[in-house]
Amino acid sequence: MNNKDSQGDAGIPDVFKELSEQELDEFIGSGRQNAVKSGNVLFVQGDPADRCYLVKQGRLKLSRVNEDGKEVTIRYISKGEITAVITVIKKSEYSVTARAMEDTLVVAWEQSVFLKLMKRFPGITVNILTMVLTRLDDLQDRYSELCTEQVEQRIALTLLRFIRTSGTRRSDGICINIPLSRQDLAEYIGTTLFTVSRTLSDWKKRGWIKSEQKRLIITDPHAVVSFAEKI
Amino acid sequence: MNNKDSQGDAGIPDVFKELSEQELDEFIGSGRQNAVKSGNVLFVQGDPADRCYLVKQGRLKLSRVNEDGKEVTIRYISKGEITAVITVIKKSEYSVTARAMEDTLVVAWEQSVFLKLMKRFPGITVNILTMVLTRLDDLQDRYSELCTEQVEQRIALTLLRFIRTSGTRRSDGICINIPLSRQDLAEYIGTTLFTVSRTLSDWKKRGWIKSEQKRLIITDPHAVVSFAEKI
DNA sequence: CGCTCTATTGATAAACCTCAAATACAGTGG
DNA sequence: CCACTGTATTTGAGGTTTATCAATAGAGCG
Numbered sequence: 001m002n003n004k005d006s007q008g009d010a011g012i013p014d015v016f017k018e019l020s021e022q023e024l025d026e027f028i029g030s031g032r033q034n035a036v037k038s039g040n041v042l043f044v045q046g047d048p049a050d051r052c053y054l055v056k057q058g059r060l061k062l063s064r065v066n067e068d069g070k071e072v073t074i075r076y077i078s079k080g081e082i083t084a085v086i087t088v089i090k091k092s093e094y095s096v097t098a099r100a101m102e103d104t105l106v107v108a109w110e111q112s113v114f115l116k117l118m119k120r121f122p123g124i125t126v127n128i129l130t131m132v133l134t135r136l137d138d139l140q141d142r143y144s145e146l147c148t149e150q151v152e153q154r155i156a157l158t159l160l161r162f163i164r165t166s167g168t169r170r171s172d173g174i175c176i177n178i179p180l181s182r183q184d185l186a187e188y189i190g191t192t193l194f195t196v197s198r199t200l201s202d203w204k205k206r207g208w209i210k211s212e213q214k215r216l217i218i219t220d221p222h223a224v225v226s227f228a229e230k231i
Numbered sequence: 232m233n234n235k236d237s238q239g240d241a242g243i244p245d246v247f248k249e250l251s252e253q254e255l256d257e258f259i260g261s262g263r264q265n266a267v268k269s270g271n272v273l274f275v276q277g278d279p280a281d282r283c284y285l286v287k288q289g290r291l292k293l294s295r296v297n298e299d300g301k302e303v304t305i306r307y308i309s310k311g312e313i314t315a316v317i318t319v320i321k322k323s324e325y326s327v328t329a330r331a332m333e334d335t336l337v338v339a340w341e342q343s344v345f346l347k348l349m350k351r352f353p354g355i356t357v358n359i360l361t362m363v364l365t366r367l368d369d370l371q372d373r374y375s376e377l378c379t380e381q382v383e384q385r386i387a388l389t390l391l392r393f394i395r396t397s398g399t400r401r402s403d404g405i406c407i408n409i410p411l412s413r414q415d416l417a418e419y420i421g422t423t424l425f426t427v428s429r430t431l432s433d434w435k436k437r438g439w440i441k442s443e444q445k446r447l448i449i450t451d452p453h454a455v456v457s458f459a460e461k462i
Numbered sequence: 463c464g465c466t467c468t469a470t471t472g473a474t475a476a477a478c479c480t481c482a483a484a485t486a487c488a489g490t491g492g
Numbered sequence: 493c494c495a496c497t498g499t500a501t502t503t504g505a506g507g508t509t510t511a512t513c514a515a516t517a518g519a520g521c522g
Contacts, residue, residue, distance in 0.1 A: 064375040067460065072375040086368075089361050095368050122353060129360050130320050136367045137317075137326050139374060144295040144303040146377050147421035151510065182469065190378035192511060197469055213519085229298065382478070413501065423479060428501055444488085445500095 013054060013080040015131060018123045027117060028054070031107035036100040043084065045097045051108045052084040058104025059178065062096040063187065073188040075135065076101070076178060078166065085128055088114045101179065151191045155199050156228035158189050159209075159218060167218075172210075174221055179214035244285060244311040246362060249354045258348060259285070262338035267331040274315065276328045282339040283315040289335025290409065293327040294418065304419040306366065307332070307409060309397065316359055319345045332410065382422045386430050387459035389420050390440075390449060398449075403441075405452055410445035 016024050031054070036042050042053065045064060053060075060077040074096050077083045086092055088111060109117075118124050138161075145154050162176045169175075182193040182200070189196070203209045208220045208227075218224055247255050262285070267273050273284065276295060284291075291308040305327050308314045317323055319342060340348075349355050376385050390407070397408045413424040413431070420427070434440045439451040439458075449455055 064371065066375060066379045068379075070379040072378040074371050074374070086364055089357055089364065095371060122356075125353075125356050125360065126320055129356065129363065132360065132363050132367060133317055133320065136363060136370065139367065139370050140295065140305050140326060143305070143370060143374050143377070144297060146374070147303040148297045148299075148301040193469080194471090194512080195510065198471075201470065424501080425480080425503090426478065429503075432502065 013082065015082055015124060015127045017127065018121050028056075028107050030113060031109045034106050034108055036104045036106065038100050038102045038104070040100055042098040042100065042104075042106065043094050045094055047094050049084060049087040049092050049094045051110050052082060052087045052114060053098075053106045053108050054082045055079050056105040056107055059101045060098045060104060060106075061101050061184075062098055064096055071187050072190065073184070075138070078178075082128075082131075085132065087111050088118070088128070101184075146190050151189070151195050152199050153228055153230065154189050154191070155185070155196060156224050158185065159216070159224055160221075160228060162216075163218060163221065170217065173217045173219035176216045176218070180216065181214055244313065246313055246355060246358045248358065249352050259287075259338050261344060262340045265337050265339055267335045267337065269331050269333045269335070271331055273329040273331065273335075273337065274325050276325055278325050280315060280318040280323050280325045282341050283313060283318045283345060284329075284337045284339050285313045286310050287336040287338055290332045291329045291335060291337075292332050292415075293329055295327055302418050303421065304415070306369070309409075313359075313362075316363065318342050319349070319359070332415075377421050382420070382426050383430050384459055384461065385420050385422070386416070386427060387455050389416065390447070390455055391452075391459055393447075394449060394452065401448065404448045404450035407447045407449070411447065412445055 012019065012021065012024055016027070019027065033056075034042075034053075036058075038058075042060065043049075055077050057079060059079070060083065062074040062077060062083065063071050064074060065071050077098070083098065084094060086095070091111075145157055149157065159176070162178060162180075163174050166177045167174045168177060180188075182196045186193040186196045200209060200211070203224075204211070206220075206223070208218065208223045210217050210219055243250065243252065243255055247258070250258065264287075265273075265284075267289075269289075273291060274280075286308050288310060290310070291314065293305040293308060293314065294302050295305060296302050308329070314329065315325060317326070322342075376388055380388065393407045393409060393411075394405050398405045399408060400406075411419075413427045417424040417427045431440065431442070434455075435442070437451075437454070439449065439454045441448050441450055
């Protein structure tokens with residue numbers, strides 16, 4: 001469980017950790033602020049990748065849409081994380097679509113500006129590499145789960161993953177701080193909203209979880225872990 | 232289709248492109264050579280990640296094994312590619328197992344040696360970042376295919392992917408230069424060898440492909456493309 | 463209170479896996 | 493060169509998982 005919500009409490013995103021608060025403020029000032037309403041799109045798969053983004057507030061969903069319109073969620077980008085790093089190292093296209101899941105505030109920098117920063121603080125390149133490797137690792141995990149586990153196990157594993165990255169302990173259990181509809185979960189896991197709904201209803205009956213609108217609370221994490229590991 | 236087989240013809244791997252041939256020779260000399268017999272393991276998921284590797288000859292398969300022993304192929308590492316870059320930036324564990332698919336020759340460097348090189352040639356960090364981003368992109372692709380396409384489409388898409396990365400044109404079609412058993416394909420695609428076998432038999436009857444021992448030849452690439460795109 | 467969006471639940475069907483058995487194939491030693 | 497052995501592939505039958513579709517219930521909102 002990650003109590004600092006993927007952002008240093010001082011407000012300095014991991015990637016920029018070598019910057020002083022003042023340097024960071026200055027750099028953020030050099031970017032262009034952009035407010036994106038919930039549900040709106042920030043950039044689209046195939047667009048020329050001309051800038052990268054830091055999420056200052058809110059949350060983005062990165063997804064791919066295939067030819068027949070099915071949407072797959074690649075990952076969520078939370079406050080303090082950056083995305084579209086590809087722009088930093090080469091001219092190319094966005095390989096995913098970014099959509100705001102709630103009202104979201106981002107800062108955008110053009111390639112040249114970011115490159116200048118990386119020149120001044122070489123550690124940032126290494127931070128970015130670390131970040132990309134972590135994301136690759138995460139996706140490798142999910143890829144092999146998708147290949148080998150069946151849906152209910154994958155749902156459990158996904159809840160546990162969200163607990164790790166954005167869960168907070170409460171008196172009645174662990175709360176996942178990302179608002180997720182059944183459809184959202186289905187697109188993230190690679191199944192249908194029906195299967196997710198059925199499964200979660202079942203777990204609710206067993207007292208493993210409960211849900212308040214789009215907030216999920218895991219009331220019996222132990223049971224979910226056991227289930228995920230097929231014990 | 233990639234005729235240079237993911238390695239500059241001069242013999243300089245992409246990641247080291249800023250090095251002169253002499254500098255590269257010197258650096259490779261500073262590593263430890265290691266011959267791995269076909270089928271043997273180079274490193275195992277969970278091992279302490281203490282060195283990274285360049286494949287000089289042969290081919291590695293990176294895979295993950297889940298608790299019930301099912302093996303999923305994350306990717307193949309060909310001549311001229313490096314792997315286990317994670318070691319370069321942090322002490323950690325290998326997240327995958329590397330097994331030689333044929334008799335393979337690798338050069339290994341310890342973290343400190345590689346870090347020294349990166350300090351001397353800062354461009355190499357960027358090259359590595361480029362490489363990791365490319366691999367992430369590739370896996371995102373496969374992840375969404377796994378979520379949205381059915382097996383036969385995925386088989387077709389996979390053949391096309393292999394054509395792109397290691398296909399060569401021949402008089403009778405396009406040959407995939409990686410020896411792949413039905414089982415290998417199944418583990419790469421996320422299905423069973425039975426389904427792969429059935430599908431390929433069918434395509435063989437239709438004259439789309441043929442196979443010589445473990446070599447696949449796509450005799451009608453156009454048909455495979457149409458099929459992959461459900462036209 | 464009606465409207466819209468999301469979630470639930472049930473019935474049915476399709477895709478694909480599992481297991482068994484037969485066949486083809488490659489390599490080995492006489 | 494041939495028989496032998498072990499491995500890879502093919503093919504079939506049957507069962508499971510999970511998607512699909514339809515219909516209902518519930519929640520939030522003006």
